[in-house]
Amino acid sequence: MKPITLKLTNDQIFDLKKRYYAYKIRTDLPYTHFQIRGDDFTITAYTSGKVVFQGHSAVFHASLYGYVESEETQSTKKVSTQSNATPTRYPMAGSDEVGTGDYFGPITVCATYLTDADLNVLPVSKIVDSKQINDDTIRQLAPVIMETITYSLLVLENAKYNSVHKTMNMNVIKAKLHNKAFLNLSKKITMPTLSVIDQFMPKDAYFKALAQEPEVYKDLTFETKAENKYLAVACAAIIARFAFLEALDQLGTLYDFEFPKGAGAHVDIAGKVFIERYGQDALHKVAKTHFANTQKIINL
Missing domain, CATH: 3.30.420.10 (Ribonuclease H-like superfamily/Ribonuclease H)
Structure with a gap:
């Protein structure tokens, strides 16, 4: 998606860096205060006060600072925020x-x-x-x-x-x-x-x-x-x-049994062990029995 640009105050930029302290932060890029990188987003804060949000979850992160994506078009737009202003999408x-x-x-x-x-x-x-x-x-x-x-x-x-x-x-x-x-x-x-x-x-x-x-x-x-x-x-x-x-x-505590997550082959194996111990009728108490796993477990 296209980058999202917001104009933030110095206080908001300081808050941004504090909020994302756990991520990798670069401070050596020209004309920037810093750049924050996550798995699916990048946030670059420029000395001009502009902050650019990029990546798959850009909308999510920009929303914390007042960005509102058009519900009708889901298109990007610039939104200016003021110091201590309430983001328009909260509550x-x-x-x-x-x-x-x-x-x-x-x-x-x-x-x-x-x-x-x-x-x-x-x-x-x-x-x-x-x-x-x-x-x-x-x-x-x-x-x-x-x-x-x-x-x-x-x-x-x-x-x-x-x-x-x-x-x-x-x-x-x-x-x-x-x-x-x-x-x-x-x-x-x-x-x-x-x-x-x-x-x-x-x-x-x-x-x-x-x-x-x-x-x-x-x-x-x-x-x-x-x-x-x-x-x-x-x-x-x-x-x-x-x-x-x-x-x-x-x-797991009730049945003294480790129930795996998911619905793959490992679940079938665990299910087979479970019915050998507690019987097939007990499945309806611990599983979603309409899943294909049920028949696979019975046939193992």
């Missing part, structure tokens, strides 16, 4: 889910609410690359986020999931969970004008899936890979992943 809400691609374990969905004040407390430099974070770091980071922001978390355990999946597909189930998460969140705070859902189905199909629901939260922005663009979604992804890991740990 914001966002949601994401975890566990839909894992044979073992539940589906977890989280919706979060962030204000500009939260940016001063959250470890943003660690959150921004949430997809690259390992499980140990998730376990350390999520509690900090959960103590700082307002959120709604839902955990759909396997037995219940397998029951409802008999009459609805996974996307419909996810739609109902996201809707419930936003409704729960709306009871805790006054919802912001920007509420983003990490899109997993077309907007029309999403609301069609909720046609029979007694209450539907409708003021949503749908966007793919939203965790790379919106801090609220990134925080939701981390909390949901933490809840998934905790649930998997609890299952």
Whole structure:
């Protein structure tokens, strides 16, 4: 995508360097204060006060300093910010889910609410690359986020999931969970004008899936890979992943068994060991039994 250029104050540029202290920072480039490099972004702060955000997650990082991407065109534009000004996209809400691609374990969905004040407390430099974070770091980071922001978390355990999946597909189930998460969140705070859902189905199909629901939260922005663009979604992804890991740990303790993540061949092998120990009927309590893994496990 095209670079994003913002005009920042000296205080904001100082804050930028402080916020991204954990990344590689160069200070030897001509006409610059510094340049920050991450896995999928580069931020260059020039002595003129201009700051250029580049890379796959440029929108995400620029949004922390007031950049707003046009919802209609998703085209880039320059936005000037003033010292101590509230970024125009905060407060914001966002949601994401975890566990839909894992044979073992539940589906977890989280919706979060962030204000500009939260940016001063959250470890943003660690959150921004949430997809690259390992499980140990998730376990350390999520509690900090959960103590700082307002959120709604839902955990759909396997037995219940397998029951409802008999009459609805996974996307419909996810739609109902996201809707419930936003409704729960709306009871805790006054919802912001920007509420983003990490899109997993077309907007029309999403609301069609909720046609029979007694209450539907409708003021949503749908966007793919939203965790790379919106801090609220990134925080939701981390909390949901933490809840998934905790649930998997609890299952492991209950059955004295190590449940692997994913849905590959290693899962089939573990599943075979599990049913040899606890029987095939026990699968519905720990796994999403409509996955192809079930038949593979039985046939091993």
